[in-house]
Structures are given as structure tokens and as C-alpha cells.
Amino acid sequence: MLVSKNKGTNLLRSSEKSSLLRFLALYFILVTMILLLLGVFYYESQEKLMFSNQRTVLSNYANKQVKALKHLHNDFSHHNIYPRSTKFRSAIYDIEGKKIFSTIKHPEVIFDKEIYRIGDSLQFVKYLDDYYLGAKYLFIEVDEDMTWYKETMSNILAFGTLTLIVLIIFGFFFVRIFLRPMRNSIMLLDDFIKDTTHELNTPISAILANIEMMDTSIMAEKNQKKLARINIAAKTVSHLYQDLTYLTLSHNRESKDEWIDMKRLIQDRVEYFAILAGAKKITFELDLKDSAIFIDSIKIARVLDNLISNAIKYNRRRGKIFIVLRKNYLHVQDTGIGIASEKVSDVFERYTRFNSSEGGFGIGLNIVKSIIDEYDLQISVESVLDVGTTIRIDFLRGTLDG
Amino acid sequence: MVKKIIFIGILGSILWADGGKLNSYERNCIPCHRYQPASLEKLFMEYLKTYSGELSLKGALKEFLKNPTEAESLMNDKFIENFSVKDRTKLSDEELDKALDIYWNLYDVRKKLK
Numbered sequence: 001m002l003v004s005k006n007k008g009t010n011l012l013r014s015s016e017k018s019s020l021l022r023f024l025a026l027y028f029i030l031v032t033m034i035l036l037l038l039g040v041f042y043y044e045s046q047e048k049l050m051f052s053n054q055r056t057v058l059s060n061y062a063n064k065q066v067k068a069l070k071h072l073h074n075d076f077s078h079h080n081i082y083p084r085s086t087k088f089r090s091a092i093y094d095i096e097g098k099k100i101f102s103t104i105k106h107p108e109v110i111f112d113k114e115i116y117r118i119g120d121s122l123q124f125v126k127y128l129d130d131y132y133l134g135a136k137y138l139f140i141e142v143d144e145d146m147t148w149y150k151e152t153m154s155n156i157l158a159f160g161t162l163t164l165i166v167l168i169i170f171g172f173f174f175v176r177i178f179l180r181p182m183r184n185s186i187m188l189l190d191d192f193i194k195d196t197t198h199e200l201n202t203p204i205s206a207i208l209a210n211i212e213m214m215d216t217s218i219m220a221e222k223n224q225k226k227l228a229r230i231n232i233a234a235k236t237v238s239h240l241y242q243d244l245t246y247l248t249l250s251h252n253r254e255s256k257d258e259w260i261d262m263k264r265l266i267q268d269r270v271e272y273f274a275i276l277a278g279a280k281k282i283t284f285e286l287d288l289k290d291s292a293i294f295i296d297s298i299k300i301a302r303v304l305d306n307l308i309s310n311a312i313k314y315n316r317r318r319g320k321i322f323i324v325l326r327k328n329y330l331h332v333q334d335t336g337i338g339i340a341s342e343k344v345s346d347v348f349e350r351y352t353r354f355n356s357s358e359g360g361f362g363i364g365l366n367i368v369k370s371i372i373d374e375y376d377l378q379i380s381v382e383s384v385l386d387v388g389t390t391i392r393i394d395f396l397r398g399t400l401d402g
Numbered sequence: 403m404v405k406k407i408i409f410i411g412i413l414g415s416i417l418w419a420d421g422g423k424l425n426s427y428e429r430n431c432i433p434c435h436r437y438q439p440a441s442l443e444k445l446f447m448e449y450l451k452t453y454s455g456e457l458s459l460k461g462a463l464k465e466f467l468k469n470p471t472e473a474e475s476l477m478n479d480k481f482i483e484n485f486s487v488k489d490r491t492k493l494s495d496e497e498l499d500k501a502l503d504i505y506w507n508l509y510d511v512r513k514k515l516k
Contacts, residue, residue: 073447073451076514095458096455131454134450
């Protein structure tokens with residue numbers, strides 16, 4: 001199974017990414033609201049401008065209509081045809097609001113508003129000083145020319161979108177500037193770890209090789225205990241070295257996936273950590289069935305080492321570690337201090353440690369998670385404070401009948 | 403002779419009957435205004451131009467008929483100089499209202515505009 005590299009060194013932790021996203025979302029909402037508000041103001045100003053222009057035109061129509069009404073009023077005994085125009089429609093109402101005559105499309109007139117929109121028309125009202133034909137109110141109605149509306153809306157959309165894009169780009173740069181101190185500190189830590197790692201390899205290898213070569217049978221019991229302690233310390237540093245190497249260097253190497261016999265690997269790693277577990281009188285209880293997984297051997301070793309190492313590190317003295325392996329899953333359970341439920345979701349965060357008295361950088365489970373994600377496996381954590389923690393890995397893909 | 407008496411009697415009763423059919427407006431308004439230069443229609447249009455609505459017009463006209471003054475009259479000075487302000491009406495409110503309703507209905511522009 002070929003697995004593409006998608007875990008390049010990303011200095012921003014997921015919490016920082018979510019902060020960035022939340023800030024951008026908030027910024028986006030605020031900017032959108034401000035732009036909408038500006039859009040509304042612009043629309044209203046354009047509408048006022050249109051009303052102002054139309055008021056002049058409709059006022060001229062009204063004056064012409066008043067003249068025609070006056071003429072009709074004075075000559076009403078001979079002539080009773082209401083004056084009409086092709087440019088506008090009109091209606092007259094008496095002082096009591098009763099209609100006298102109307103040619104308008106929308107009879108729902110408003111008496112106390114000089115100019116207003118009604119349906120697809122504009123209406124303008126003129127108050128007459130002399131009530132020709134009894135008319136106190138003269139309404140002039142024209143079909144609304146929607147050109148201004150189309151122009152205004154397209155301006156709002158075009159300028160609004162452009163401004164929004166520019167402001168979002170600015171926002172993105174602002175966030176990067178705000179987060180730079182945080183990024184710098186993480187970079188500094190990563191650089192420090194990377195530099196330190198290079199210097200650890202040779203002395204650790206030398207210590208472990210020499211311990212292996214020592215003939216303990218001729219040693220005094222007191223010296224054997226001292227050597228065992230040196231061995232534990234060296235293996236602890238070696239484990240840390242392996243993690244740091246993986247974190248800083250392994251991303252640059254291509255995965256070499258192969259079928260791994262999980263039962264054998266677990267037995268091997270348990271044997272490796274036996275001396276560390278023995279120091280805290282911790283015992284292993286293994287329930288292993290045959291199972292194989294198609295994965296890079298170094299990566300699955302990092303997963304197992306970190307799960308076992310944590311189970312030892314956060315276990316109580318004389319505690320137990322249960323490792324269960326089945327065809328499709330593996331779980332590692334300890335009888336340790338456990339994790340508070342509200343902190344369980346943070347266990348995979350880099351540099352997260354739940355007990356400052358224990359050593360380490362808090363990178364182990366972050367490495368585990370990155371490998372699990374790379375191979376599309378599933379990992380779950382269950383923990384009860386002061387009872388223990390169980391970590392389960394499901395091999396959804398890449399498994400082979402053992 | 404008897405025939406003449408009967409004919410005169412019938413004619414008289416017909417004329418009396420016709421006279422009885424005249425409404426309040428015809429009985430009380432037309433007879434005087436018939437001989438004035440300003441027709442009732444012209445007066446109506448003048449009142450309409452000044453008071454606009456039906457209620458306003460009838461109210462103002464009723465008030466003027468009950469208490470006519472030079473200040474309240476819509477007629478010009480020349481007309482008042484020649485004909486003076488009319489006498490106070492002796493009609494009851496009910497009679498006046500009936501006459502005004504008839505007057506309004508007769509010249510209401512709503513019914514005439516086309």
C-alpha cells in the first residue's frame with residue numbers, strides 16, 4: 001500500500017489553526033455586516049436621489065394637471081371629461097379622503113407622504129390650495145424606471161465583493177502577523193529539538209551497545225543493579241531519541257510498507273520495555289492473536305513504543321498493562337493515573353503532557369496520531385481519572401488474516 | 403256651469419297635487435335663485451372649490467343659510483352690493499338637510515366626470 005506524504009512539518013498546532021479559522025470567520029462576519037450596512041446606506045442614498053429627481057418631474061406633471069383641473073372646474077357645465085395624459089396617471093380625492101376620480105393603477109394611496117413607491121409605480125401627491133372639482137389631493141402616478149435599481153445593485157455587488165476579498169486578504173495577513181510570535185516560539189522549539197537530536201545518536205548508541213556487550217554474570221549484584229539503571233536510563237533516552245528523529249527527520253523519507261506480524265512485533269517491544277516496566281514493578285498481561293498489517297515497520301514501531309512507553313510512564317507502581325491484539329484491532333490498557341475527561345481530546349496535541357513529574361516532551365501521542373492518520377486507521381482513547389487509560393487502534397484497512 | 407265648476411275643481415286639485423310633489427330644494431331654493439345672475443350650479447362649484455368634501459360643503463352651507471353674513475358669503479362685493487346678503491332661512495334643520503342633500507346629488511361632480 002503506497003501512502004502519500006501529507007504530514008509535512010506544520011508548525012501550527014490544530015488549536016492554533018482553529019483559532020486562526022475562528023478569527024477569520026469572525027472577521028469575515030464582521031466585515032460582511034459592515035459592508036452590508038454600507039450597502040444599505042448606499043442603496044438608500046441612491047433611492048433618495050432617484051426620489052429627488054422624480055419629485056421634480058412629477059411636480060411638473062402635477063402643476064400641468066392642476067391647470068387642466070382648473071380649466072375643467074370653470075367650464076364644468078359644458079365640459080366634463082377628466083384630463084388625461086400619456087405620460088402619467090392621476091387621481092383626485094376630496095378633503096375627506098373620498099375619491100372623486102381616478103385613472104391610477106394602485107388605489108391604495110397615501111395622503112401624508114409626498115412621494116413613494118407602490119407596486120411597480122411611483123406616486124406623488126400634491127395638496128391643492130383651491131379645491132378644483134372638490135379636489136384637495138392630486139395624486140400623480142408613473143411606472144417606476146428600474147434603471148437606477150439595477151445600477152445600484154450591480155455597484156453594491158461588484159464593489160462589495162471586491163472590498164470583501166481585499167479585506168479578507170488583509171485579515172489573513174493581519175492574523176499571520178498576530179500569530180508570528182507564537183509561530184516563532186514553536187519554530188525555535190522545533191529547531192532546538194532538531195539540533196539536539198543530531199547530537200544524541202552517537203552517545204546513546206555507544207551506551208546501549210556497551211551495556212549489551214557487558215558480561216553481567218561476573219558482576220557483583222550491586223553493580224548489576226547499577227547497570228540495569230543505566231540500561232533503563234539509556235533506553236528512555238533512546239526512546240525519546242527515536243521520537244525526535246521521527247518527528248524531525250522521518251518525514252523526509254519515503255514509507256517502505258510491508259506486511260508486519262503484529263504479534264511478534266508486540267512481543268519484541270514488550271521485551272524491550274520489560275526492564276523499564278520492571279523498575280516500577282509493572283507487569284504485562286498479553287492476550288495476542290495473530291494479526292498482520294501492511295505498514296512501514298519504523299512507523300508501527302513508533303506507534304507501539306509510544307503506547308507502551310506511556311502506559312509505563314503514567315502507570316502506578318505495581319500496576320498492570322494489558323495488551324490485547326485481534327485480527328482487526330489492538331488495545332493497550334494501563335492501570336495508571338488516567339486523564340480528566342475534558343482533557344482527553346487534547347492527548348494528541350504536540351507538547352501536551354498530563355503529568356509534569358514525568359519526563360518527555362509530550363510528542364509521543366502526536367506522532368502516533370500522525371501515523372494513524374497517514375494510514376487511515378482509527379484510534380480512540382478512553383480514560384477514567386485514577387483508574388487508567390485504554391487506547392484502541394482499529395485496523396480498518398491493510399489487514400491480513402493471521 | 404256645473405261642468406265648469408267640476409273642471410276648475412279637477413284642474414285645481416291637479417295643480418295642488420303637482421305643487422305637493424315639489425321637493426324641499428325646488429320649493430325653497432329654486433324660486434329665488436331663478437332670478438339671480440349666479441346659477442345654483444355656479445354657486446355649487448364655488449362652494450365645492452372652497453370646501454371640497456360633501457360634509458364640509460353641506461356643513462358650511464347650512465351654517466351660512468341659518469346665519470348669513472357678508473363675511474361668510476362666497477359672493478363677490480359687487481354681487482352683495484346689488485343683491486345684499488340673503489335673509490336668514492326659516493326652514494327647519496331637517497328641511498335644510500333634505501334640500502342640501504338634493505342640491506349635492508344634483509351637482510355632484512363624481513357622477514358627471516367621465
